[in-house]
Amino acid sequence: MRVTKPAATPPARAKVATGIPGFDELSYGGLKLNRTSLLMGGPGSGKTVFALQTLVNAARERNEPGIFVAFEETTRQLIADAAGFDWRLAPLAKSKLFFFEAHLSPEVVQSGEFDLRGMLAMLKAKKEEIGARWIVFDGIDVLLTLLQSPISEMREIYRIRDWLADDPMNAIVTAKVEGSMSAAVNYDFMQFMMDCVIRLSRRVEQGVSLHRLQITKYRGSDFVAGEHPVSFGQSGMEIGAPEPPEIKHAAPTERVSAGFERLDRMLGGGLFRGSSTLITGVPGTSKTTLAGKFAEAACLRGERTLFVSFDEGADPIVRNLSSVGIELEPHLKSGTLRMYSGRTESIGAEDHLVKLKSLIREHRPRCMVIDPISALAKAGGLSLARAVANRLVYMVKDEGVTILITAISEGDDPQTEATELQISTVADTWIHLSYIVRSGERNRALTIIKSRGTWHSNQVRELLLSNAGPMLADVYTAGGEVLMGTLRWEKEQEGKTKTTLRQVEFDQKRVDLELAEADTHARITALQLSLERQRVELAQLSSDNRETLVSSSQREQELGRIRSADPEPRASPPPPARGNGANGSAKAKASGPRSAR
């Protein structure tokens, strides 16, 4: 008998979503239903935000009321702190969320031991009153330190656990840990008690503050292990869940314009929809201009476009592009184009990734520009930036977005870029821009280094900027070097002069030849005429000759008859060589009378 194993996914009811983007993916569904989860982390690692955001989401999306027990902060402080997010906490605090202020003010005098029996009784009453499904104990460490003895700490932790077990709710307990966990006696014990343990951390790497989240324990459930980047945006916290290991990108054959017609022609008809294009070049080689042209072309097609720039504001970019005939302003106004300018040093590369992810989700672009991606290297180290850049490209491709990325390369040799962010391996098309300095000029050259799955031009083109936008011009190669700018112009002029000269020479030659031909024709006609004349003459001559012969023989006969010559035939006929000559006839004529004498 065979039993087919059901899929290893836990029943949907066993978990409850936090609504925190990324976390529910990492935990395969959220927190454990009616169980307690522990959030641990240093100061400012986002514990309170995580807990509060979960509560807000539950209240707003599933209409589940919650209680927030604040050991560390007052309700007023909490609401003020949360004002930076779009949670609208104040009205929510009046209806669905109850804030229990468990912060013992410094004026309160402590005399001897206390416990949480009374507090839990009050919370139970409140729970029944508002029908709470959630409870957060925020900053339990503050309370525990007041208890003064490890034994009473443990006792109160047990008390909370028992209380939750008696009357199950989705509970989150947050606890501050300084550095390693050894600072607190009972944290190990607390972790043991909890069904799910999440660690939040914040560290500074190369001057950039990096937030991380890690699930270290999840009883009865699988989860995505490892540290994951956390970023804070308008809607609160967001976790950067890892991308799936298998690459599943569709390969559309639809082409989209790379910006302008001539470049499209060089690319064999444009870029593939959903492909990634990398533009590298040293500063000032018009990478942003090409990117802007691509974005403008996309907007003109009516496609939603996201333009992400690093370390340069959106307004200057729009203004600068306008000077080369690229107008982004109307598209910004219509909402087709969304521009986002990030300051790279302020947050880590992975946070940028999370941020871009949420931007993509918000704007749903079909085309996207990142200018320049190399700026990410400043956001917390090169190795990190590398990983992020690769993930970014894959992420964008997952969404089917056609992306154009620019990267600053250190040298004019495109190979140097390859060692920098190593993004070129994941890019489908790679365009390199360089300066060619000769004869006191800097000229921009455009080369297509690779373009997967499509024909592309192997030739270097000169990139020209005018107020009508970027243009590409043919370049000349002379002695193994490409000629651009003035040299190209000179070469063009030289070429033009040569062409003119050749044309003139050709015309001259043609006329000459035509003349000669006409002359020959004339001569042929003349000769033919002369031939005709000669033929006629010849014919005339032979007919005369015949008549002369006839008449001479008649005359002979006449003479013979008159002079009574012998009737015997002529003894010697004229020799054949002279037979038909006038002389022969004359001799015959002459001999005739002589022999007759």
Add this chain to the structure above:
Amino acid sequence: MIRKRAKRQSAVPAVTTLVVLRLYIADSAPNSARAIANLAAICKEHLGDQFELEIIDVLEYPQRALADGIIVTPSLTKISPSPLARIVGNLSDTNSVLHALGIA
């Protein structure tokens, strides 16, 4: 709710102002029982009959405790004379209690 009011005995001269106290306890929990005992001893020794004490069982009257801003049990509040004073714990440290109440 347990209300205890000391009978006024004009013979005790030490304190002349009436001290109004509220003690929040959690049923018969060890800390709560200890707090009641400790407070009774302090009052007897230092306040004579010049005090009014209200003992509130939070398990019984949680909404009242919530409204009064109670956090943990046991918890003692001095309502009058002003200023308002709050003491948490089983009141085992007599000196700090007296200090907080403004008696010693």
